Amino acid sequence: MDVVDLILAILHHFLVFALAGLLAAELALIRPGLSGRNLGLVGRLDGAYGGVAMAVIVVGVCRVIFGLKGWEFYVSNHAFWGKMIAFVIVGLLSIKPTMRILTWRRSGADAVPDTEILAVRSWLKGEVFFLALVLVFAAAMARGFGA
């Protein structure tokens, strides 16, 4: 039993659920017809998404270093590295949507062109796919697969 490991595991789960929730909220809001007040909301959600992603990294690294299994368990595990690669891909896929959202907000336009909305939705769906892969690798790694 280890309280630090437990607290880090709880925080990690809170954060990854928050991340998934924010991504789902962005997908729900970013659809043809997006404008005005919802555009501001999307901007705030995207900022929170970035902040939560950073916190996931900090808590994740703490789990590797201070977790029960010890860092050696993870660095030699292929499922761990699969998870890291999938997570990095989620981060890379999120760059374009963030840049688009910033541009939309700065332009002050009343409505966003549908073609741009649909393009951003494709990037977001890509993030959903790789986030699901992160979960697959997480479950495998926690059970020693890929060792």
Ligand code: HEM
């Ligand atoms: C969005 C990104 C992430 C998601 C969705 C995620 C998801 C999860 C889940 C669901 C578990 C529990 C697995 C289980 O017990 O079945 C877990 C465990 C863990 N995660 Fe993450 N994680 C993410 C990012 C990270 C990062 C960036 C790191 C490290 C740099 C990390 C390190 C760990 C560690 C060390 C464990 C403990 C595994 C064990 O019990 O041995 N995670 N993660």
